[in-house]
Amino acid sequence: MSDFAAVADFVVVYVAEAHPTDGWAMSGGMSMDIRQHRCLEERLAAAEMLALHDIPCPVLVDTMDNxxxxxxxxxxxxxxxxxxxxxxxxxxxxxxxxxxxxxxxWLQNFSG
Incomplete structure (x- = not known):
């Protein structure tokens, strides 16, 4: 991403949890217990956990209406x-x- 910092802004948009532990959870390898979000505060808390993993760009959060x-x-x-x-x-x-x-x-061609 840093290669294209002059031509692009990068963001992650955290949406509904794809593999909640109380829903369609993946077996094995899940290191976080994230349940389906019932309110915005829960979604924000889950996004904060994601942001702790050295995501090199801002993490935005989708609203509860998705x-x-x-x-x-x-x-x-x-x-x-x-x-x-x-x-x-x-x-x-x-x-x-x-x-x-x-x-x-695409970014290389655009900026090149």
């Missing part, structure tokens, strides 16, 4: 490039459609 997740089809995870309010790159849904190298290539 407006950002719906607008960007962000579940479970997805990469976007928004330029002047227009979506110019929409990655596939994760985990199989998650290709950060495509974002790098």
């Amino acid at each position: 407006g950002a997740a719906r607008a960007y089809a962000a579940m479970p995870d997805r990469l976007y490039i928004v330029l002047d309010g227009v979506c110019v790159y929409k990655g596939g849904p994760g985990p199989h459609g998650y290709h950060p190298e495509e974002v790098r290539d």
Whole structure:
């Protein structure tokens, strides 16, 4: 990301938990007990746990009506490039459609 700091701002938008321990939890490897968010305070607390993992950009939090997740089809995870309010790159849904190298290539071509 630092390679493109002059041409792009990076953010993570934390939406509804993809694998809550009281829902569709993944077996093994879950190091955090995150339940489905019932209120904004719980979602903010979960996002704070994410931010503790040295995320090198701001972590924003979706509202409880999941407006950002719906607008960007962000579940479970997805990469976007928004330029002047227009979506110019929409990655596939994760985990199989998650290709950060495509974002790098797009930014390289844009700034190059």
